[in-house]
Amino acid sequence: MTEEASILCVDDDPAVLSALRRTLRHEPYGVVTVSDATAVLERLDRHPVNVVIADERMPRMTGSELLEEVHRRWPWMGLVILTGFPGRNVVIRGLEASVDFLLTKPWDDESLRKTIRRLVLEVDRSRPGSDPPEFDIGGEGG
Numbered sequence: 001m002t003e004e005a006s007i008l009c010v011d012d013d014p015a016v017l018s019a020l021r022r023t024l025r026h027e028p029y030g031v032v033t034v035s036d037a038t039a040v041l042e043r044l045d046r047h048p049v050n051v052v053i054a055d056e057r058m059p060r061m062t063g064s065e066l067l068e069e070v071h072r073r074w075p076w077m078g079l080v081i082l083t084g085f086p087g088r089n090v091v092i093r094g095l096e097a098s099v100d101f102l103l104t105k106p107w108d109d110e111s112l113r114k115t116i117r118r119l120v121l122e123v124d125r126s127r128p129g130s131d132p133p134e135f136d137i138g139g140e141g142g
Contacts, residue, residue, distance in 0.1 A: 005029035005120050008044070010066065011038055011055040011082070016105070020053070023109045029120060037061040041069060050123045051078035051116060053103075056090055064093035071098040078119035080108070 010022045017033040029050065034040055037058045044052075052070055054063035067079045081094045084105035094102045100122075102117055110128055114132045 006047075006049045007031050007051045007053065007116060007120070008040065008049045009033045009053045010040055010136040011035065012037075012058045012060070013033060013055070013128070014081075016055065023082070023107075024116065027113060031128045033059055037063070040066060041073070044070065044074065049077065050120045051080065052060055053080040053082055055118075056081050056083040056093075057085060064090070064099070067094075068097035076123060078123045080115070080119070089134070 007024065009017055010032065011017050011020070011033075012035055014035065017035065021033060032043075032047075032049065035131075036124060037054065038060055040052070040054075042058060047052055054066050056063040058066075063081050063083070067081065070077055071079060075098075079097065079099040079101050080101045080103060081090065081097075082103050082105060083090050086102070086104045091102060100119055103112060103115065
């Protein structure tokens with residue numbers, strides 16, 4: 001994981017953002033929280049992150065709408081929908097938005113941390129400017 005790795009959490013509920021900060025506070029990356037989905041794209045223009053976690057039900061813009069636009073602009077970013085109302089429609093919208101994971105509220109802290117760690121590592125490998133992955137094709141040393 002790179003030193004500059006960071007996560008952006010978007011939710012209109014301050015209690016959820018606070019809980020996410022607590023859950024991720026000892027992780028090896030920075031955590032930024034935003035309560036207004038419409039401010040996220042401008043913020044990402046100035047400060048890209050590794051992973052965006054967005055609540056699905058927010059005023060003015062759903063998490064899947066936001067993440068679809070994030071994916072269009074920054075296809076290498078990891079994307080997670082966080083929802084208290086899982087169901088078929090949320091899954092379909094998530095697939096259409098190219099999200100990597102759909103997590104439900106309330107979440108299991110350790111599962112959330114493991115999921116985000118794994119996604120940060122994957123994004124580090126695919127981020128522009130990173131070294132290409134080394135492939136072991138077997139043979140004498142492999």
